[in-house]
Amino acid sequence: MSAPTTQLKALRDQVSALHAELVRYGLVVWTAGNVSGRVPGHDLMVIKPSGVSYDELTPESMIVCDLAGNVVEGDLSPSSDTAAHAYVYRHMPEVGGVVHTHSTYACAWAARGEPVPCVLTAMAIPVGPFALVGDDSIGRGVVETLSGHRSAAVLMRSHGVFSIGKDARAAVKAAVMCEDVARSVHLARQLGEPLSIAQADIDRLYDRYQNVYGQPGKP
Numbered sequence: 001m002s003a004p005t006t007q008l009k010a011l012r013d014q015v016s017a018l019h020a021e022l023v024r025y026g027l028v029v030w031t032a033g034n035v036s037g038r039v040p041g042h043d044l045m046v047i048k049p050s051g052v053s054y055d056e057l058t059p060e061s062m063i064v065c066d067l068a069g070n071v072v073e074g075d076l077s078p079s080s081d082t083a084a085h086a087y088v089y090r091h092m093p094e095v096g097g098v099v100h101t102h103s104t105y106a107c108a109w110a111a112r113g114e115p116v117p118c119v120l121t122a123m124a125i126p127v128g129p130f131a132l133v134g135d136d137s138i139g140r141g142v143v144e145t146l147s148g149h150r151s152a153a154v155l156m157r158s159h160g161v162f163s164i165g166k167d168a169r170a171a172v173k174a175a176v177m178c179e180d181v182a183r184s185v186h187l188a189r190q191l192g193e194p195l196s197i198a199q200a201d202i203d204r205l206y207d208r209y210q211n212v213y214g215q216p217g218k219p
């Protein structure tokens with residue numbers, strides 16, 4: 001099942017451009033980190049090539065893979081995290097975008113294996129299992145932790161962040177928000193014990209963020 005050229009071109013453009021957002025928000029260093037987007041209606045995804053610096057990424061250099069992680073289009077090797085992205089798409093059909101970063105404050109929580117508590121209006125961020133790169137274990141940990149969870153981001157223990165969204169842009173937003181709340185709660189901790197929020201209020205805030213903020217249809 002091959003995707004139309006225009007559809008692939010649009011996704012290549014979007015996924016390439018979204019990598020600049022990781023740089024803009026200070027979520028990545030060197031070549032670490034990656035964004036992917038599902039090709040709607042096809043068992044394909046567009047993902048960053050491995051080992052290419054952010055300045056040199058172009059729509060043409062993005063790699064098209066099937067959801068087993070095999071390269072379908074592209075001259076370079078896909079990101080070394082391709083298997084994890086593919087696993088998420090195979091097991092979470094509602095997910096259209098996946099992002100991975102080693103953003104600093106989130107990693108400081110991941111290194112301790114400690115979830116970020118919901119002490120601000122934004123979100124709580126869960127911790128996923130320790131998993132080695134190279135097989136399905138990272139993807140499995142992401143899916144197990146985020147399935148049915150309110151958070152769109154997970155701190156993989158002793159590693160970094162994986163985030164998901166209905167499309168690649170929403171997944172990048174979740175990665176940015178994850179680092180923001182990880183930083184804020186970290187700083188609050190330096191000055192004392194953050195105050196807790198009652199569960200009923202957390203539920204109301206969650207509902208409000210889902211349904212009231214922003215523009216309709218815009219994550």
Ligand SMILES: [Zn+2]
Nearest residue numbers: 100102159160
């Ligand atoms: Zn990583």
